[in-house]
Amino acid sequence: xxxxxxxxxxxxxxxxxxxxxxxxxxxxxxxxxxxxxxxxxxxxxxxxxxxxxxxxxxxxxxxxxxxxxxxxxxxxxxx
Numbered sequence: 510x511x512x513x514x515x516x517x518x519x520x521x522x523x524x525x526x527x528x529x530x531x532x533x534x535x536x537x538x539x540x541x542x543x544x545x546x547x548x549x550x551x552x553x554x555x556x557x558x559x560x561x562x563x564x565x566x567x568x569x570x571x572x573x574x575x576x577x578x579x580x581x582x583x584x585x586x587x588x
Contacts, residue, residue: 512559513579514547522569522576537561537568 523533523544530544537543543561551558566573 515576515578519576537564
């Protein structure tokens, strides 16, 4: 699976809750730089990263689909 995160939406939701990248990462139970990596454009290409996105969505109290811009299978599926 290949997922592209909607970076603008992630930033918008994080700022709406007055959370820094670090604080959101910790609230989601992740390493301190997990949100920073996603906001810098890291794509999700494996199950572990997908679980991180689910944790961030839960910490923001939104459905994870709100944070996904593209979710496809295959080589270069979203481009």
